[in-house]
Amino acid sequence: MEHTSRALPKIRASHISKVFSNGKERVEALRDFSLEVQEGEFLCIVGPSGCGKSSFLRILAGLLPASSGTIEIQPGEDPGKPLTSMVFQEYAVFPWKTVLENVGFGLQMRGVPKAERLTIAQSWIERVGLSKFIHAYPHQLSGGMKQRVGIARALASDPEILLMDEPLGALDAQTRTLLQEEILRIWEERRKTVVYVTHSIEEAVLLGDRVVLMTAHPGTQKAVFPIPLPRPRDLKVMATAEFGELTYTIWEALRGEVLKAMKLLGET
């Protein structure tokens, strides 16, 4: 790989397409989707359901091959660290592992010695406030607690990039707000590069440095909105007029897409 002194983007996705086909049917999930994410940037992707944002995240994570296009991710200094770690929806924590085992899973797979692994996992469990439940199984936890485990699991493996796939989508409103606050707090400590997929505009504006708006069928990039709200942020920012304006502008742009998506679904 060519090395230049100029700061390269942490992620450069160029002209990504993804087509799913199962014999008869062909579904085009992504078409010519390009995106750059800077080191330490918190990027949010918003779009109607079925716009291929989850597929894009899986292509970034290497879980799904792209049909065409290239992905470049700048590796960090430590080659032992994973490039990406994904936070899925809350039910993706392994029900058969305890909180400690779940959080230490990535480290275990990387072959980190047990003692070190436990120390790291324990510190992350403390940071998400689950010390009391360290040996509990997920069925003993609430949805919000499970997702704290999911976030701790991703952060404990200390990836170059944190990928988050609608992590708060299935939670109730209060829990979601609490966790948004927590994500903000934790992110401010390290300022890791984050690609965050959500269908909530408020969430995207609250968390992100930039918000990418996607269209559906096929998924392409429609617009990019920089979020110039000051950092460090907390929930108070939601009370500002600027927050309201940004949210409304994005909503205006998104509405047409949502309507189009609904119409498409109605027709098929």
Place this chain on the structure above:
Amino acid sequence: MNKWEIQTSSCKEIPHWLLVLVLIVFSAATLSAQQTVSPLVPKEKVVVAYVPIMKFATLYVAAGRGLFDKYGLDVQIQSVKSGTEVIAFMTQGKVDVGGIAIVASTWNAWAKGMDLKIIAPGALEPIKGSPTKLLVRKDLVDSGKVKTVADLRGMKVAMAGGPGSGGEYLATKALERGKLSIRDVQIVPLSNTDMPAALESKSIDAGILGSPYADQAIGKGVAVPLAEDLTPGAMTVTFVASGKFLKERPEAAKRFVLALMEAARLMQGKEYLSPENIKAYLKFVNTTEDAIRTGEPVIYDPNMEIALESLKDVERVHRENRRTEYTQPIDLKAVTDTSLVEWARSVLGRK
């Protein structure tokens, strides 16, 4: 009571000329017996359950050649798998007469006080030349390992039927020839059809085989007979009636046995294979004409004597084999009712 007894017992008080007259009338009645027994009007239903083997052939002939009809009986015949079922149905009043083997279950039923009576014999085992034999593997004889039945101690002996069955009676009788009990060998329950192959593959050492499997095994050269005519003249299968049937419908019961005996008399000698008879057999037994022609030459006693001595031996064997729930011999008088066959003999005359 039958007519014959009534008439002889009253002969002391009546004059001689009257006795002579009565005798003349009676012998005339015997000669034209069929006319003296009137058919039942209206027809009476008799439900018969039977195990479909040739030993109940009198039943098939009586039904197939219209003898039951002749006496006003509407006989409904059901085939069943085991005698135990027949006993159950008889005590519940669902079946009137059963054609069953006298085995451990029958004795246990009597010991429990179930109201069942033997009213007529099925076919008896032949006195000589029975095709059912105790065979032993030829290689065991050739090597000198087995010379007599007594040498079978500890060996695998196959028999058809499970514990307490007629097959076990046969096996016990065969082993008794060598002063062995079925405890002294390893009994392998196996169907007759499987036995030739089992002998050939040496998975059994000996077996009691019936027709035509015994001849098959001997013909193939895998086995030789060790004992023959295991139970000469034995009565192992009988017609059993429920006490309720005998008490409540004696006329139907009498005519039923009469028809059986008439059927037996239609099956003597060459008559046994008459086309009418073969048609009747094939209607009730799942077999072929060839199989019947080459089958076991069993005895269909035209007088239908109930062989108490044989019955006593069957009872003893099952009791000594500890297949019964009791330990003292059962009184055979209580489980047999000979009056029906005696009456039928008086009608048809002794042959």
Place this chain on the structure above:
Amino acid sequence: MNGKGNPKLLSLLTLLFALWNGCLTLFHGWTAFWWLGLGVDFLLIVGIAELIGKRIPPLYAPLYRRSLSVSFPLLLFLAWELLVRGGVLSPDWFPPPSRIVQALWELITKFDEFSKTSLLGRPWLLLGAAWGNRPETVKELLAESHLYATLMRVFVGFFLGATPGILLGMVMGVSPTIRTMIDATLSAFYVLPKIAIFPIMMLIFPDPFGEGPKIAVVAISVFFLVTINTMVGVRDIEPVYLEAGRNYGASGFRLFYHVILPGALPVVFAGLRIALGTALIVIIAVEFVRAKTGVGFLTFYYWEILSPEKMYAGLVVVMVLGVLLTAGLKKVEQWVMPWRKP
């Protein structure tokens, strides 16, 4: 009053219950209408139990529920006993529970001199023989027990069938190629009544009358059930678990061990539970006709020699075995999968 249960209604139902049974008994209606009598009794008892349940304080509610589940079978036995004693059912063919219990006791305590067996054998001598290192005696003692014969066949057959079943099921779940190759064949064999292939098993084994063919049919029945369930279990794993596993660096055997195996276990155990029940059904059926030992043999034997009490006692043993084996597997399940909601 609402939700509290109406005391008037309760006494009314109780009165109805007493009247109904009283009238039936008085007018000798049981013989002809015993099924109707029991049916109405059942409905009335359900009503009474429901009303009492509403009046029970919440603290004792669980206790009340448990007592209901225990007392229902007891009531059934009582009804049976009364029907027999009252002459409605024939004691010869439907012996009352008291006589079945007596027969069961006899089966347990009476050593059959002829076949040198009893239901349980003499397990108390077993420990001494094992301790004294007398393998011949241990073998003889085990041969005495019908229960041991059945259990041994079930356990060995279950183990021999389940182990390859789980392995093949896992492989089929993971590999589409193997799955497409084998699936149809497997489904075809699955529906075969295993008792029908018993004669074939007898041909395959050197000793057709030994334990081999019996264990083999059990193993085969178990194998198909377990294979199919395991395959389904693997295929039904939430895709997100596999994604998570792969995203955190698991692949190959480690993905299998950490994600696929535990993810499939609940369905695998569901399969094992059905398979264990089937194993018992199959071995009892085989023993009915083709064995000289075992609980199934014992049951059929006592029917064949016409000792119905003991036949029923044999059936009771089969039922108890079924309950105990299932409960045992449940314990194993909890031990293997502590993460499952109890």
